[in-house]
Amino acid sequence: MLAAAAMAPMLAGASTPAHALSTGAAKERRRALVKPVLTDLSDWTAVADVLGRTGDMKRHVMYHTGLPRRDLAVISHGVIVKPALALGTHVSFVRYADGSSMLMGDVVVTERELQQFSDVLYQHGIWQTAIHKHLLSQTPDIWWIHVHAHGHDPVAIARGLRAAFDRTGTPPPQPSVPPRPLDLNTAGIDAALGVKGVIDDGIYKSTFIRRETITDGDLVLPPGLGSTSAFNFQPLGGGRAAINGDYAMIAGEVQDVLVALRRAGAELVELHNHGLTDEPRLFFTHFWAVGDAVRLARGLRAAVDATNVVPLAGTTGSG
Numbered sequence: 001m002l003a004a005a006a007m008a009p010m011l012a013g014a015s016t017p018a019h020a021l022s023t024g025a026a027k028e029r030r031r032a033l034v035k036p037v038l039t040d041l042s043d044w045t046a047v048a049d050v051l052g053r054t055g056d057m058k059r060h061v062m063y064h065t066g067l068p069r070r071d072l073a074v075i076s077h078g079v080i081v082k083p084a085l086a087l088g089t090h091v092s093f094v095r096y097a098d099g100s101s102m103l104m105g106d107v108v109v110t111e112r113e114l115q116q117f118s119d120v121l122y123q124h125g126i127w128q129t130a131i132h133k134h135l136l137s138q139t140p141d142i143w144w145i146h147v148h149a150h151g152h153d154p155v156a157i158a159r160g161l162r163a164a165f166d167r168t169g170t171p172p173p174q175p176s177v178p179p180r181p182l183d184l185n186t187a188g189i190d191a192a193l194g195v196k197g198v199i200d201d202g203i204y205k206s207t208f209i210r211r212e213t214i215t216d217g218d219l220v221l222p223p224g225l226g227s228t229s230a231f232n233f234q235p236l237g238g239g240r241a242a243i244n245g246d247y248a249m250i251a252g253e254v255q256d257v258l259v260a261l262r263r264a265g266a267e268l269v270e271l272h273n274h275g276l277t278d279e280p281r282l283f284f285t286h287f288w289a290v291g292d293a294v295r296l297a298r299g300l301r302a303a304v305d306a307t308n309v310v311p312l313a314g315t316t317g318s319g
Helices: 002-014 018-032 041-051 111-123 154-165 186-193 251-263 293-305
Strands: 056-058 062-068 074-076 079-081 088-095 101-110 127-132 142-151 198-200 203-210 228-237 240-249 267-272 283-292 309-312
Touching: 041 062, 041 088, 041 154, 079 228, 079 240, 088 154, 101 111, 101 154, 111 127, 111 142, 111 154, 127 267, 142 154, 186 203, 186 293, 203 240, 228 293, 240 251, 240 293, 251 267, 251 283, 251 293, 283 293
Parallel strands: none
Antiparallel strands: 056 062, 062 088, 074 079, 088 101, 101 142, 127 142, 198 203, 203 228, 203 309, 228 240, 240 283, 267 283
């Protein structure tokens, strides 16, 4: 009895339901969430100067910079891959209500560049959250790196990013040119997918974003940052296209998307995460397909309908 009495306080403490603790932590976390704030190009001048190129604003929240790897001549499954199809580096900065800034991006590097690029990132406090493939077999060997940083000095983050870029063959910016008509039935693609696409450097791009509010730690991600489903169509002539893209999914959607992609005639490339602390937890599957663009778009629509997304019309760039 004495032993039982002595253990009673311990048992009482141990009997505290785990869900009560997690619920309390979740409430505390919800109170602590920090939202992004609106910015414009003038707020990011110093970052642009460090990166050596001017970016653009996405939805008045994300300062986006594209760095296409035009220096690379990449072939995958007999297709000469244009930079905008799968060789675009994209990085975005977001300002938050607490005065901090987040960097999130996807960087294209060759296999020879990968290790030194990684070393320089870590020297400057920039994380890698994914090292993966967007394409099946390709020459030369290419890797795609997701980068992440958060702090109160975006210029210092940009310096670290620039130092890492300088270890790669990423070329200087080129003047933008007006989009030219594509040898594709873009209206048919739009109708099949249910979203109005855009032309970007010879590639037709269709994009969807997750409906949910996505958080990364205590930071609310603006819609489309790190949570897009994006499909890029490279014309091959005669209404045919090479399609490279990815779907953003929660766990319960993954298998339905993979099955739908295979039924559509797409080849699966990668299934992985882009982030480390996102909620809800997101998974991404990259795919490749070659054939009649409209027919393939109809097949891709079934996979879109298996996910909780909405169309994002009239934008370019990656989240």
